[in-house]
Amino acid sequence: MLPALLEPEALNAMGATERARLILVDLCHPDRYLSQHIPGAVHVHPALTQAGPPIPGLAPNAEALTELMQSIGLHKDSHVVVYDDEGGGWAGRFIWLLDEVEHKNWSYLNGGMHAWVGNGYATESGPRKAEASNIQVRSNGQHTITCDALKQALESHSVQVLDARSPAEYAGQRHIAARSGHIPGAVNFEWTRAMNPARGLRLRELSNIAQEFDALGLRKDRTLVTHCQSHHRSGLTYLVSKLLGYADVKAYAGSWGEWGNRPDTPIEI
Numbered sequence: 001m002l003p004a005l006l007e008p009e010a011l012n013a014m015g016a017t018e019r020a021r022l023i024l025v026d027l028c029h030p031d032r033y034l035s036q037h038i039p040g041a042v043h044v045h046p047a048l049t050q051a052g053p054p055i056p057g058l059a060p061n062a063e064a065l066t067e068l069m070q071s072i073g074l075h076k077d078s079h080v081v082v083y084d085d086e087g088g089g090w091a092g093r094f095i096w097l098l099d100e101v102e103h104k105n106w107s108y109l110n111g112g113m114h115a116w117v118g119n120g121y122a123t124e125s126g127p128r129k130a131e132a133s134n135i136q137v138r139s140n141g142q143h144t145i146t147c148d149a150l151k152q153a154l155e156s157h158s159v160q161v162l163d164a165r166s167p168a169e170y171a172g173q174r175h176i177a178a179r180s181g182h183i184p185g186a187v188n189f190e191w192t193r194a195m196n197p198a199r200g201l202r203l204r205e206l207s208n209i210a211q212e213f214d215a216l217g218l219r220k221d222r223t224l225v226t227h228c229q230s231h232h233r234s235g236l237t238y239l240v241s242k243l244l245g246y247a248d249v250k251a252y253a254g255s256w257g258e259w260g261n262r263p264d265t266p267i268e269i
Contacts, residue, residue, distance in 0.1 A: 001079075001105075002022075002079060002081070002107045003107060004106070004107055004108065004242070004243055005107070005108055005110055005203070005206075005243055006081060006107035006108065006109050006110060007110050008109060008110065008111060008115045008116050008119055008121065008200075009119070011038075011081065011109060012116075012119070012121045019040060020040070021079070022040075022078075022079050022080070022081050023042070023072055023073055023074065023078050023079070023080045023081070023130070024038055024040050024041035024042065024081050024083075025041065025042060025044055025072055025080055025081070025082045025083070025094060026038065026041040026042065026043045026044070026083060026084070026113075027043075027044050027045075027046055027049075027082065027083070027084040027090035027091055027094055028043070028083075028084055028085040028112070028113055029085060030043065030045060032085050032113065034125060034126060034127065035125055036113070036117070036123045036124075036125055037113070037123060037124060037125070037128075038083070038109075038113070038116055038121075038123060038124075039122055039123065039124045040124075040128070041083075041128070042071075042072050042073070042128055042129065042130045043127070043128075044068070044071075044072065044094065046084075046090045046093075046232075048060070048064075048068055049068070049090070049093050049094055049097055050230070051064075055253075055254050055257060055258045056230050056257065057229075057230040057231035057232070057253045057254055057255045057257055057258070058253045058254060059097060059100055059139050059144065059253060060097075062137070062138040062139065065097065065100075065101060065137050065138065065139060066135070066136055066137050066138075068097075069101060069103075069133070069135055069137050070132050070133050070134065070135055071130065071132060072130050073130035073131050073132060073133050074103065074133050074135050074137075075133050075135060076103075076135070077105070078103075078105060079105040079106070079107070080098060080103070080105065080106045080107070081106070081107045081108075081109055082094050082095055082098075082106060082107070082108055082109065083108070083109035083112035083113060083116075084112045084113070085112055085113040085114060086112070086201070087111075087112070087114075087191075087192070087194075087195040087201040087236065088108065088112065088194070088195070088201075088203070088235070088236040088239060088240075089191060089232050089233050089234075089235045089236045090232065090235060091108055091109075091112060091235070091236075091239070092108070092234075092235030092236045092237075092238050092239030092240075093231060093232060093235030093238075094235075095108060095235070095238070095239055095242075096143060096144075096231075096235060096238050096239075096251050099142075099143045100139040100140060100141070100142075100143050100144065101137035101138065101139060101140070102137075102140055103137075108239055108243075110202045110203055111199065111200040111201050111202035111203075112201065114200040114201040115199070115200030115201065115202050116200075117200075118200040119200075143249065143250055143251060144250055144251050144252075144253050145159070145225055145250045145251070145252050146254070147252070147254050147258055147259060147262065147265065150183075150225060150252055151265065151266070153223075153225075154183070154184060154185065154266070158222075158223065159222070159223045159224070159225050159250075160185075160187075160217070160218055160219065160222050160223070160224050160225070161183050161185060161186035161187070161224075161225045161226070161227070161252075162186070162187060162189055162216075162218065162224060162225070162226040162227075162234075162237055162241070163182055163183065163186045163187065163188045163189070163226075163227060163228070164189060164190065164191040164226060164227065164228040164233045164234040164236065164237040165182075165188070165190065165228050165229060165233065165256065166190050167188055167190060169182075169229070169256070170182045170186075170188040171269065172267075172269040176229055176256065176257075176260070177229075177256055177257060177259075177260025177261045178260060178261045179260045179261070179263075179265075179267055180260065180267075180269070181260075181267040181268055181269040182267070182268055182269075183227075183259060183265075183266075183267070183268070184266050184267070184268045185268075186268075187216040187217060187218065189212070189213070189216060189237060191228065191233040191234065191236045191237055193209075193212070194209055194236055194237070194240050195236075203240065203243075206240075206243060206244060209240060209244065210244050213241075213244065218246075220244075220245055220246050220247060221247070222248075223248040223249075223250060224241050224246045224248065224249050224250070225250050225251075225252050226238050226241060226249065226250075226251060226252070227251065227252035227253075227254075227255040227256065227259075228255050228256065229255055229256045229257050230255050230256075230257050231251050231252070231253040231254075231255045234251060234252075234255065235251075238251050
């Protein structure tokens with residue numbers, strides 16, 4: 001069993017037979033994938049992980065999810081290694097979808113393409129298609145919270161909210177929706193704080209991130225809800241929270257694109 005946080009060195013050290021058993025999923029920019037990707041990886045366009053307008057952050061419907069998982073050749077016993085070229089946002093979002101369809105065998109390749117190429121490891125170019133599977137999936141909803149459910153949870157003080165947007169968005173100084181500010185009681189941890197640019201966008205030491213989460217008042221024994229504008233940046237905070245051992249992590253997939261455009265949601269500035 002591979003660890004949830006997989007280092008590039010460990011993946012590169014695997015033999016060809018062992019690597020062939022994995023499903024490598026690349027969520028890089030399409031042009032980047034065509035020019036350079038980890039040998040054997042199949043590409044998933046980030047847009048395929050989203051529902052589209054009017055609330056793009058939501059998960060695709062059951063039909064689209066099934067088509068997506070079939071396209072990467074997913075089987076119930078598959079181990080999926082996910083990476084991107086931006087430090088983990090899209091990869092974390094895809095891992096959230098794997099959780100949603102009850103597929104627990106996944107790893108995040110620490111640093112993705114930046115770390116892989118930085119280490120000088122082999123790459124290949126051109127398109128690659130997986131042998132499609134016939135798996136049928138649907139979202140179980142256990143790792144997601146809706147807008148209305150979040151409103152109720154705030155009233156009962158039963159959740160803690162982690163906002164992965166920029167401090168300017170959190171403070172209501174940058175406007176990307178009809179209304180600006182943040183969800184009442186939410187704490188701000190901009191997603192890029194989790195990355196180490198000096199180490200190929202690998203995650204910073206998890207123990208250090210854990211201390212920062214503690215300082216924000218986040219507790220592992222309470223439900224943690226994370227969001228951004230469209231649950232792209234918060235794909236990384238979702239992933240990091242899971243890696244840190246938070247027992248119940250949920251994505252508010254509607255994110256600020258929904259919350260900030262509804263007239264009936266409470267907002268703090």
